[in-house]
Amino acid sequence: MMTGSAANEYVFECPQCEEQFEVNDGMRDALLERGCPVCTASVSPTAFSPVSTR
């Protein structure tokens, strides 16, 4: 089962609605599989960047 308790390691930026928020590994996997929860756009690995580089 996926959990949301792990530390956030990435910043997600939706390519369509431009929504941004920090995510952990479990959330990243869910976004890649299910798309942006806000606008439903498909999500590719390029939508994620490490938190430390921003």
Added chain:
Amino acid sequence: MSLDQQTNLSSDDVDALLSRHETGVLSLAKADEPYAIPISYGYDTVGGRFYLRLVSTPESEKRAFLTSSPDARLVVQESGEGVYRSVIATGTLERVSTDDLTPERIVQYGQAKRPLFEIWADTKRDLDIQLFELVPESVSGREVRVDLDEDAK
């Protein structure tokens, strides 16, 4: 046409009906004012929660009703071949911010389909799309069967 039988749906039947549909009518209340809109939803049978994605503009009537966790009632219905079924869920509509997202919630919103009436005229970056959850305080369903053959007599 006459009423032949009216029964309450079991919780399993309620879950099944809510799972095989993805649209309903959401009614909100603010003081004495009612407001009702067609919406799409995702339904989590395990948690018994509805996941909704609503689009509004700052000036819209919808926004005015969404600002303060309004009391809500969601009606989902189906009919065909002499059978009418409906489910009514009542509870409070709670805003979900992106800070509140979890893997489980992302999966649920991914299952919340977007029907034709939610194909938006503006580009997505120009819209204010908000996420909500409806955690029902009560859910009830009923089934009505009517005798269609009686009309033919």
